[in-house]
Amino acid sequence: MKKIIIAIVIIGIIIGIIFLVKPKGENIEEILSKYETVENDGYEENGGYIVSKKTSEGYRYGYINYKGKLVLDLEYNVIHRIPQLGTKDKVYLIVSKDGRYGINLNDKKIINYEYQFIDYNSSNETFVLNKNNKYGVKNLKGDTIVKIEKDYIESKGLYIYVTDNERNYVCDNSGNEVKVDFNDIINKTENGQYYIKNSYKDEDYKYQISDQYGNALVDTEYNYLQYAFDDYFIAGDEEGKQGLINGKGETKIDFKYTLVQVIRNTKVIRTLDIDTSETEIYSSRLDKICSMKNATIENKDNQIIIFNQDNEIKLDLDGNIKNN
Numbered sequence: 336m337k338k339i340i341i342a343i344v345i346i347g348i349i350i351g352i353i354f355l356v357k358p359k360g361e362n363i364e365e366i367l368s369k370y371e372t373v374e375n376d377g378y379e380e381n382g383g384y385i386v387s388k389k390t391s392e393g394y395r396y397g398y399i400n401y402k403g404k405l406v407l408d409l410e411y412n413v414i415h416r417i418p419q420l421g422t423k424d425k426v427y428l429i430v431s432k433d434g435r436y437g438i439n440l441n442d443k444k445i446i447n448y449e450y451q452f453i454d455y456n457s458s459n460e461t462f463v464l465n466k467n468n469k470y471g472v473k474n475l476k477g478d479t480i481v482k483i484e485k486d487y488i489e490s491k492g493l494y495i496y497v498t499d500n501e502r503n504y505v506c507d508n509s510g511n512e513v514k515v516d517f518n519d520i521i522n523k524t525e526n527g528q529y530y531i532k533n534s535y536k537d538e539d540y541k542y543q544i545s546d547q548y549g550n551a552l553v554d555t556e557y558n559y560l561q562y563a564f565d566d567y568f569i570a571g572d573e574e575g576k577q578g579l580i581n582g583k584g585e586t587k588i589d590f591k592y593t594l595v596q597v598i599r600n601t602k603v604i605r606t607l608d609i610d611t612s613e614t615e616i617y618s619s620r621l622d623k624i625c626s627m628k629n630a631t632i633e634n635k636d637n638q639i640i641i642f643n644q645d646n647e648i649k650l651d652l653d654g655n656i657k658n659n
Contacts, residue, residue, distance in 0.1 A: 366403045376416035381423040385414050398428060406442050419457045420475075427475075429453055438462065438477065445477035456490035458522065459508040463490045470497075472510070480510040492520040492533070493547065519549045524562035529582055531560050531568075544568065544582060553584035564602045564619075569595045579604060579621070587621055599634055603654040616641060618654025625656075 367373045370386035372394070383400040388409050397409035398416075401423055407414065413431035420427045421440075428439045430448065437448035446453070452465035462473045464483060471483030472495055480495070481488065487498040494515055495506040505515040515521065520533040529552070532545035542560035544553040559571030566582035570590070578590035588595065593609040602619035614630035616639075617623055625641065625648055633640045638657060639650040649657040 361403070363401075363403045366399065370409075376426075377418040378416060378423065378426075379418065382418075383416070383426060385416070398426070400424075400426065400441075407439065417455050420455065420460075429455075445475075446473055454490065458492050459490060459494065461490055461495065461508050463488050463495075472506075474508065480508065481506060492522040493530075494521060513548065515549050521545065521547060521549050523547070525564075526562065526566060526582075529562065529566070529568075531562065542570075544584065552582065553580075555584050563597050563604070567621075569597075577606075579617075588617065598632060598639060601634065601639065601652045601654070603639060603650065603652070605632060614641070616648075616650070616654065618650075620654075622654070624648075624650065624654050 367384060367386065371389055372387045374385045376382045376385055376398070381401045383398060383406070385396055386399055386409065387394045387396045395409045396411045396414045397405060398407040398414055400406050406426070407428070407430070411430050411432050412434065415429045417427045417429065426441050430437055430439055432448045435448045436450045436453045437444060438446035438453065446462065446464070450464045450466050454463045456463070460475055461480060464471050464473060466483050469483050470485045470488035471479060472481040472488060472490065474480055481497060485497050485499040489496045493507070494513065495508065496517060497504055497506060503517045505513055505517060507513050518535055522531045522533065524531060530545050530547050532543045532549045532551065534541050534543070539558070541556040541558070543551045543556055544560070545551050557570040558573055558575070559569070559577065561569045563569050563579065567587065568580050568582070569577060570580050571577045572590045576590045577592050577595040578586055579588035579595055580586055588604065588606065591608070592606040594607040596605050597603070598605055604617040604621070606615045606617070607613070612629050613626060614628070615623060615626045627641055627643055627646060627648070629643045630641050631643065637652060639652065641648045641650070651657055
């Protein structure tokens with residue numbers, strides 16, 4: 336029994352010593368309080384912080400990750416995170432030092448600080464760079480896709496649009512030339528079967544459902560086109576009215592509404608006629624569920640609530656009625 340008591344006492348002493356010796360760590364608020372300015376980096380969750388201090392030459396910026404670790408020292412003129420790229424532990428930063436821009440992945444430099452201009456395109460995951468009035472393109476690893484020697488480059492939608500020696504042509508994100516009209520912008524949708532082609536015609540933009548190279552899958556051109564879900568698209572006609580079509584261009588909801596939209600995080604369609612203040616709700620099967628004047632719509636707790644002063648209807652996320 337004495338041995339057991341002695342062992343317990345010894346363990347208690349050891350634990351006490353550990354707590355006494357162990358340094359007390361700073362929390363994130365204490366770390367950030369040391370800097371003159373602190374700005375969230377714009378990442379949607381668990382982001383880091385762009386911090387600064389004032390020097391005789393003006394403010395200098397650094398970067399602290401979400402754990403409170405100083406990733407970049409406070410020696411930069413500009414730091415900007417690319418929030419749609421990377422993860423909480425994989426941070427892409429556009430940085431400027433002495434007036435020249437480059438790219439860091441965390442504390443690792445992947446594009447040297449030697450450019451006057453850098454633009455990131457999330458659709459094809461490339462950087463357009465300008466150096467001494469010449470343009471080029473690099474990928475996320477910092478590898479050169481198009482040499483920094485072109486007269487002008489824009490990265491739009493899926494492709495890279497190059498002007499050089501009075502020649503216009505289009506490249507993919509590997510730098511390979513593709514047969515895409517220079518005046519067309521191709522954007523992908525969440526359905527890999529369909530793309531949306533944007534063309535500038537008659538001093539206006541026209542939209543078509545196309546393949547990835549801009550070949551039209553539907554002959555009709557629309558004044559507005561947005562992917563909805565499955566094989567459905569919200570489209571607008573020349574009269575400014577909106578409706579719903581499928582991937583073959585067949586009308587599923589007539590073009591007679593001021594607004595057609597998908598309720599966020601659902602496959603439920605809401606239409607609005609602004610002249611009558613009438614809202615209509617269509618299920619994911621495109622069944623008309625209800626019609627209501629001056630309706631307010633809330634999407635919370637895995638249900639949709641449509642209500643006005645006189646009525647309330649609850650739907651599940653496919654648009655099925657949950658109550659009378």
